[in-house]
Amino acid sequence: MPFTLATWNINSVRLREPIVSKLLTEEGPDILCLQECKSPVDLMPLEKFAELGYGHVVARGQKGYNGVAILSKLPIQDAGDMDFAGLGHARHVAGRLENGVVIHNFYVPAGGDIPDREKNEKFGQKLDYLSDMRDWFRGSRPEKAILVGDLNIAPREDDVWNHKQLLKIVSHTPVEVEHFGAVMDAGGWSDVTRADIPQGLLYSWWSYRAKDWDAADKGRRLDHVWASADIKAAAHSSRILRGARGWEKPSDHAPVFATFDL
DNA sequence: ATGGTCGTCGCACGA
Numbered sequence: 079m080p081f082t083l084a085t086w087n088i089n090s091v092r093l094r095e096p097i098v099s100k101l102l103t104e105e106g107p108d109i110l111c112l113q114e115c116k117s118p119v120d121l122m123p124l125e126k127f128a129e130l131g132y133g134h135v136v137a138r139g140q141k142g143y144n145g146v147a148i149l150s151k152l153p154i155q156d157a158g159d160m161d162f163a164g165l166g167h168a169r170h171v172a173g174r175l176e177n178g179v180v181i182h183n184f185y186v187p188a189g190g191d192i193p194d195r196e197k198n199e200k201f202g203q204k205l206d207y208l209s210d211m212r213d214w215f216r217g218s219r220p221e222k223a224i225l226v227g228d229l230n231i232a233p234r235e236d237d238v239w240n241h242k243q244l245l246k247i248v249s250h251t252p253v254e255v256e257h258f259g260a261v262m263d264a265g266g267w268s269d270v271t272r273a274d275i276p277q278g279l280l281y282s283w284w285s286y287r288a289k290d291w292d293a294a295d296k297g298r299r300l301d302h303v304w305a306s307a308d309i310k311a312a313a314h315s316s317r318i319l320r321g322a323r324g325w326e327k328p329s330d331h332a333p334v335f336a337t338f339d340l
Numbered sequence: 341a342t343g344g345t346c347g348t349c350g351c352a353c354g355a
Binding site for chain 1: 344346349
């Protein structure tokens with residue numbers, strides 16, 4: 079059965095309920111994974127999404143920061159969460175579909191501004207979070223699994239607007255890319271978006287600080303869709319809905335879509 | 341080389 083999934087860092091699900099609803103109405107993915115909901119679960123506007131057909135929800139929230147949710151048209155079971163790096167943050171939740179596919183929704187720590195764990199605790203926490211992800215997937219190799227989310231790393235040269243200029247900028251430093259690769263290798267994950275769109279610059283995030291984000295186009299691909307080795311061949315038709323970055327009161331991220339024949 | 345903008349919570353802090 080083919081299904082389409084999208085992942086979107088929404089930067090407050092309460093403030094942006096209107097554009098989440100717009101996405102659900104206009105694009106109608108079977109599943110939408112949200113990050114940075116910035117809300118306890120019981121204050122998320124889930125009734126609005128249920129009215130649009132997304133009555134199945136698996137979520138973790140906290141006041142003000144982080145928070146992840148999986149909105150689904152299809153029945154989905156809560157499959158738990160992990161607290162990597164011992165941060166006590168709502169950064170992961172998993173759901174299991176009736177066909178057995180497990181969906182992991184992650185919001186990896188951004189890591190602060192200085193790419194040095196001696197000078198910036200947040201950067202160390204980001205690397206530790208990724209190391210814990212690696213160890214977890216090494217211990218139990220994912221099967222029939224999809225991992226999505228804001229991983230806060232743009233791994234490839236063509237995932238950023240200027241590779242050389244960003245080598246010392248958090249999200250594109252070699253040590254982060256190395257940790258990112260270690261998570262992929264440990265789980266046997268494949269990058270679905272790049273399997274579908276192998277060539278060319280590809281971004282999912284544009285800073286709020288740029289005057290004209292569209293014309294300047296100084297983007298980064300921070301949001302990812304991965305598939306476990308056994309189902310990677312089922313994935314196709316990836317796209318990034320760049321237009322959503324220009325919607326009213328936008329998130330600084332655009333949604334990333336992938337379709338699977340499973 | 342620097343500052344630029346958001347959201348939350350209620351003044352810095354995180355992104």
